[in-house]
Amino acid sequence: MRILFMGTPDFAVPCFDILNKEYDIIGAFTKVDKPNMRGKKIKYTPVKEYALANNIPVYQPNSLKTEETYNLIKDLNPDLIVVVAYGKIIPKEIIELPKLGIINVHSSLLPKYRGAAPINAALIHGEEKTGVSIMYIAEELDAGDVILTGETEITDEDTFLTLHDRLMEIGAEKLLEAVKLIEKGEAPRTVQNHSEATFVKPFRKEDCKINWNLTEREIFNMVRGMNPFPSAYTMLDDKIFKIYGVKENFKKYEDGEVGEIVDTIKGKGVVVKTGNGSVILTEVKPENKKLLSGADILNGNILKKGDKFN
Structure with a gap:
């Protein structure tokens, strides 16, 4: 199975790694490099660093909405696209390209905390548990059918960092499980209860x-x-x-x-x-x-x- 991976931060790397060990990763899409805090040296994204270290082609388009990007993905001809904290909205034309679909790892128990910063939100709102959802991407943000979820309890000792790192590992394990189900044609699709959806906007x-x-x-x-x-x-x-x-x-x-x-x-x-x-x-x-x-x-x-x- 030919997989195209899309991701950017540290959170995406364990998912990238676990798939790379078992599948043919034909390329990695990641956000454009930015200068470091002092504005001098260009800093690669963690996904780009992993891809280069493992001889995986890297693509960094400014937009996914151009004809050029669409044709690039079409020519790569992935069976499945996997998105993990990429940071860009996937347009409908690309969602429809891979024959096995396009899936996403979202760090909440959907439909709760769609959008940005779901890990922060779970802590700020005093949740007793949270998790990850492996879902098919739909046009509406984080509204696609769910394949699998993984849960974890939240303790008083947790901070954003500890919870982030725990969900990062859970996400990788559940992603591999979901991809294997997709490969066998056995992946479930659970429709979200959209009336229960909550949203998290980027922090100001x-x-x-x-x-x-x-x-x-x-x-x-x-x-x-x-x-x-x-x-x-x-x-x-x-x-x-x-x-x-x-x-x-x-x-x-x-x-x-x-x-x-x-x-x-x-x-x-x-x-x-x-x-x-x-x-x-x-x-x-x-x-x-x-x-x-x-x-x-x-x-x-x-x-x-x-x-x-x-």
């Missing part, structure tokens, strides 16, 4: 700012759901403090305002008043400084009782 900067009027649990979930990316933040004296870790304090303070540092706990950090209680800041990155533990923030007198975030 304002979405990442902590609202201290929320409950301590809501703030805890928001912070871990954005750790390490895109990272929650708060403001103090026009300076940005990125917050990577908080701990629920389960203590109410009568004094002070919401968003104010109302206490300090030796060896742990500063305590911020929330809408229903308080949280301890356990990992903080002050503007233009390195990431610090709550204890280091306290010991360095970087934040102190009476400071009020806005």
Whole structure:
């Protein structure tokens, strides 16, 4: 079976690898290379790096909607196209090209959290479980029939990074299982209940700012759901403090305002008043400084009782 792979970030690489070990991967489509953070050296996408290391042809079209790209895929003549976090919408003309269809690995239990950032969303919304869905791609975003799903529980120790890495491996295992079913002509197609669909849009900067009027649990979930990316933040004296870790304090303070540092706990950090209680800041990155533990923030007198975030 001739498979064309489409993907871009780290999340896609285990899927790429597991298929490459068992099938004929005729090419890899990935997003155009971008300069690194300092804007000097071009940084390859993780999928491109894997493809080059394994002598797989790489294609990086600016658009999938051109006649040139359509003809390229038609000439490659894949039996199946596999998409994993590619980052581009697949047009109808390409969806209809491969005889066995085009499938996608989506990191949520569809129809919940269609669209961007489903891993972040599961944590931010306090879900107790999430998973991956292997589905056929349809014209409507993440609305195709589901072949298989894989689930995992979400614990209080999970952050975006830990959950991302776990789902990355589950996705690869379930993808291989789905491809084998497709190869045998035995792949199920479960229609999604579209009335239950929820959607996640890409994060804007304002979405990442902590609202201290929320409950301590809501703030805890928001912070871990954005750790390490895109990272929650708060403001103090026009300076940005990125917050990577908080701990629920389960203590109410009568004094002070919401968003104010109302206490300090030796060896742990500063305590911020929330809408229903308080949280301890356990990992903080002050503007233009390195990431610090709550204890280091306290010991360095970087934040102190009476400071009020806005």
